[in-house]
Amino acid sequence: MTSSLEPERYWAELLATRRLPAVAQDDPLARAYLDFAAPERVVLGHLGQSLDGRIATVSGHSAGVTGPANIAHLHRLRALADAVLVGAGTVHHDDPLLTTRLVEGPSPVRVVIDSERRLEARFGLFQEGPPTLVLCAEAAFDQPLLGRAEVVPVAADADGCRPEAVLDALRARGLKRIFIEGGGRTVSRFLYAGALDILEICVSPVIIGAGRPAISGPEIASMDQALRLDGPTIPMGGDILFHFHLETLGRRRPTLTCRGA
Ligand SMILES: NC(=O)c1ccc[n+]([C@@H]2O[C@H](COP(=O)([O-])OP(=O)(O)OC[C@H]3O[C@@H](n4cnc5c(N)ncnc54)[C@H](OP(=O)(O)O)[C@@H]3O)[C@@H](O)[C@H]2O)c1
Numbered sequence: 557m558t559s560s561l562e563p564e565r566y567w568a569e570l571l572a573t574r575r576l577p578a579v580a581q582d583d584p585l586a587r588a589y590l591d592f593a594a595p596e597r598v599v600l601g602h603l604g605q606s607l608d609g610r611i612a613t614v615s616g617h618s619a620g621v622t623g624p625a626n627i628a629h630l631h632r633l634r635a636l637a638d639a640v641l642v643g644a645g646t647v648h649h650d651d652p653l654l655t656t657r658l659v660e661g662p663s664p665v666r667v668v669i670d671s672e673r674r675l676e677a678r679f680g681l682f683q684e685g686p687p688t689l690v691l692c693a694e695a696a697f698d699q700p701l702l703g704r705a706e707v708v709p710v711a712a713d714a715d716g717c718r719p720e721a722v723l724d725a726l727r728a729r730g731l732k733r734i735f736i737e738g739g740g741r742t743v744s745r746f747l748y749a750g751a752l753d754i755l756e757i758c759v760s761p762v763i764i765g766a767g768r769p770a771i772s773g774p775e776i777a778s779m780d781q782a783l784r785l786d787g788p789t790i791p792m793g794g795d796i797l798f799h800f801h802l803e804t805l806g807r808r809r810p811t812l813t814c815r816g817a
Pocket residue numbers: 602603604605611612613615616617618619621642643644645646647648649650670671672674675737738739740741742743768816817
């Protein structure tokens with residue numbers, strides 16, 4: 557399937573109606589947006605990675621892994637979401653604002669998983685912009701505010717905040733359409749906890765050679781234990797977006813544990 561339409565041709569209508577505009581009936585990217593836009597309760601994880609499966613250099617530099625079309629796509633996913641969520645490592649390295657400044661649409665609530673409550677208040681999203689929540693392990697909770705952000709304790713295990721506890725805390729606040737924007741550890745933890753409905757991987761024709769991994773999970777002994785996914789591949793500028801509806805995994809939906817946020 558190829559994506560032939562510029563998203564600008566249908567974006568405003570899709571955002572407003574959460575239905576597929578007539579002009580975009582056959583467009584795979586518009587259909588991918590609808591998978592996230594239509595359900596009231598849905599969790600989507602996205603990573604932009606190199607051909608060799610890295611999302612950043614070893615030092616944590618990730619700007620430019622994927623191209624401008626994918627960056628605009630991230631902003632559209634934010635606009636569709638009630639909440640955009642990242643791990644503490646992403647805030648530490650990128651100091652992101654997580655707003656929708658490149659596209660039409662509202663900015664969601666911003667959520668940071670900082671299980672051990674190590675981030676400092678100096679980061680931009682704790683100082684300015686839309687409301688922000690910081691989720692930490694109950695044992696690490698000390699102050700109710702980090703800058704202007706509200707700190708929320710949730711149940712944790714040895715790998716940090718438990719994905720289901722994170723989602724419960726967000727849903728209790730009315731945040732039901734959740735976009736997990738990275739980094740690799742955070743998306744991996746939600747994937748292997750069986751907490752993602754949709755996984756998107758945007759692959760860029762670049763080789764980084766060494767760096768921070770995209771998806772990491774437990775070791776498997778043979779390829780029949782691998783998570784083999786099925787979904788449309790969508791051209792996105794010079795990159796390719798893979799869009800996977802994980803419901804299709806059925807009983808094979810992953811439930812193994814891995815090192816996470
Ligand atoms: N290409 C993309 O799609 C994309 C998207 C988002 C981010 N990124 C890049 O991915 C990298 C971050 O991903 P990630 O998988 O390493 O982490 P992450 O998923 O963003 O965050 C989870 C990890 O952050 C670590 N962490 C917690 N507090 C921290 C602190 N105060 N300072 C530093 N690290 C802390 C924790 O590890 P420990 O408890 O073990 O220290 C935790 O496992 C960054 O380089 C970012 O630029 C790329």
